[in-house]
Amino acid sequence: MKPRQKRIALIVAGLVVLGIAATLVLNALNSNIALYISPTDVAAGKAPQGKAFRIGGMVKEGSVKREADGVTVNFIVTDTEKDLLVAYKGILPDLFKEGKGVVAQGKLADGGTRFVASEVLAKHDENYMPPEAAKAVGDAHQRAADNKAKAEATGAAGTAPATPATAEKSPLKTGY
Template identity: 55%
Template sequence: MKSRHQRLLLVLAAVTLLGLATWFILSAFQKNLVFFFTPSQVIAGEAPQNANFRIGGMVEAGSLQRDADGISVQFVITDRVQKVLARYRGSLPDLFKEGKGVVAQGKLTQQGIFLADQVLAKHDENYMPPEAKYAIDQAKQARSLAKPE
C-alpha cells in the first residue's frame, strides 16, 4: 500500500513539474513574441498600444532628420499609402538610406509616433524583408483599387 502512495505522489510531482516547465516556456515565448505591422495597419489601429512590435516599409525620401546631438534621428516609414513618424536614438545601420526598405522595432506613443529601439536595414540591393515587400505590394494593390479609372 505504501509503494502505491509513493508512486502516486511521484506521478503528481512529475505532472506538476511538467506543468510548471510548460508554463515558464510559454510565458517566455509570449514575452519575446513580436508582431509585424505596416504603416497602414498602425494608422488603422491594429498595432498594440503598450507592447513592442515591428513596423516595416520604406524610409520616405527627404524625411530623415538628425538631431544636434548626432545620436537621435527621426524619419517617416511609409507603405506608400500611409505614413508613420519614427524616432530612434542610436547608430543607424550602414545601409540605412532614404527610399530604401526598413524594419524598426519599438512602441507607439499616444501621439502616434513610433519610438524605435532597434532599426534594421536591408543587406543588399536585391533584398527586402519579406514582410516589408508583402506590405508594400498590398499597399500598392489597395491604392490601385482606390483610384477611379
C-alpha cells in the same frame, strides 16, 4: 493487400494527416509569424497597445533628419499609403537609406502619432548588380517616368486614359 502495400498506404496516410496538421498550425500561427506590421496597419489600430512591436516599410525620401544632439534620428516610414514618424537613438545599419526598406522595433508614443524605436534594421532587396548597372537601370526608370509624364501631359487634352503612374514598388512587396 500485401504487407508492403499496406505499409506504403500507412505512410502516405500519415504524411497527409501531417500535412493537414501543419497547415492548420501554420494558419493559426500566421498572424504571429509576421515579423512586422505596416504603417497602414498601425493607422487602422492593429498595433498592440502599450507593447513593443515591429513596423516595416520604406524610409520616405527626404524625411531623415538628425537632431542637434547628433544621435537621435527622425524619419518617416511609409508603405506608400500611410506614413509613420519614427524616432531612434543609436547606430543605423549600413544599408539604412532613404527610399529603402526598414524594419524598426519599438512602441507607439504621443497617442499613436509617433513611433519610438529601440532597434532599427535595414531590409534590402534581392537584386545584386554592379553600381554602373544599377545606375543604368535607375536612369532608364527615370527616362520611362519622364516619357510617361510627357505622354500624359500631351494626352490630357485628348482621350488618353488617365491611369496614374504606378507608385514606386514598395519594399514590402519586392522579392516575391
